[in-house]
Amino acid sequence: NAGVMQNPRHLVRRRGQEARLRCSPMKGHSHVYWYRQLPEEGLKFMVYLQKENIIDESGMPKERFSAEFPKEGPSILRIQQVVRGDSAAYFCASSPVDSLSYEQYFGPGTRLTVT
Amino acid sequence: KNQVEQSPQSLIILEGKNCTLQCNYTVSPFSNLRWYKQDTGRGPVSLTIMTFSENTKSNGRYTATLDADTKQSSLHITASQLSDSASYICVVSAGGYQKVTFGTGTKLQVIP
Numbered sequence: 001n002a003g004v005m006q007n008p009r010h011l012v013r014r015r016g017q018e019a020r021l022r023c024s025p026m027k028g029h030s031h032v033y034w035y036r037q038l039p040e041e042g043l044k045f046m047v048y049l050q051k052e053n054i055i056d057e058s059g060m061p062k063e064r065f066s067a068e069f070p071k072e073g074p075s076i077l078r079i080q081q082v083v084r085g086d087s088a089a090y091f092c093a094s095s096p097v098d099s100l101s102y103e104q105y106f107g108p109g110t111r112l113t114v115t
Numbered sequence: 116k117n118q119v120e121q122s123p124q125s126l127i128i129l130e131g132k133n134c135t136l137q138c139n140y141t142v143s144p145f146s147n148l149r150w151y152k153q154d155t156g157r158g159p160v161s162l163t164i165m166t167f168s169e170n171t172k173s174n175g176r177y178t179a180t181l182d183a184d185t186k187q188s189s190l191h192i193t194a195s196q197l198s199d200s201a202s203y204i205c206v207v208s209a210g211g212y213q214k215v216t217f218g219t220g221t222k223l224q225v226i227p
Contacts, residue, residue: 040219042119042204042217042218042219042220043204043217045215091158091159093158103161105161106151106158108156108158109156109157
């Protein structure tokens with residue numbers, strides 16, 4: 001059973017470009033969470049999705065950021081018109097449908113660098 | 116405001132020694148507390164998870180304790196190994212699924 005997969009692992013974008021980060025949850029997991037980690041800071045919750053639904057996006061900036069988790073395929077975190085402040089590590093986590101403790105399994109992260 | 120504070124920020128210990136990391140939280144309502152290990156350049160990996168009714172849980176050389184009254188948790192590592200060098204993150208969940216608050220972590224370095 002493969003773990004949570006994220007790609008790309010490293011992404012470099014120039015200011016104003018778009019960044020697309022992908023997350024494939026563990027097999028059997030239908031809950032996906034995205035977190036951002038700035039250098040020397042803790043992870044910050046961004047968005048929680050289930051298949052085809054955004055459950056909570058309270059941690060995601062209102063502008064330029066969007067997330068989806070389609071019926072088929074990976075979850076996508078999309079950042080439009082990136083700025084230098086978007087440079088961070090973005091982690092995706094997944095949990096199974098029936099997890100009472102909502103144990104989350106993290107992917108290796110995507111490191112976004114905006115030049 | 117929900118907060119999770121960890122101490123110390125960083126720690127250097129000799130291989131084979133024990134250490135204890137601390138976590139204080141002000142998260143309400145409390146659902147569960149988890150300790151994660153994050154190696155440099157990797158995602159966090161779960162070590163332990165505890166609910167309100169649990170006050171200790173072990174995972175090999177890692178033992179976590181929880182005092183829900185004082186809102187404190189500790190992670191004790193025994194007989195440290197070089198591979199224990201990592202950041203250890205305390206994460207507290209409020210009200211279920213994802214209302215998680217992460218601590219900034221304790222960076223542990225184990226030296227020979």
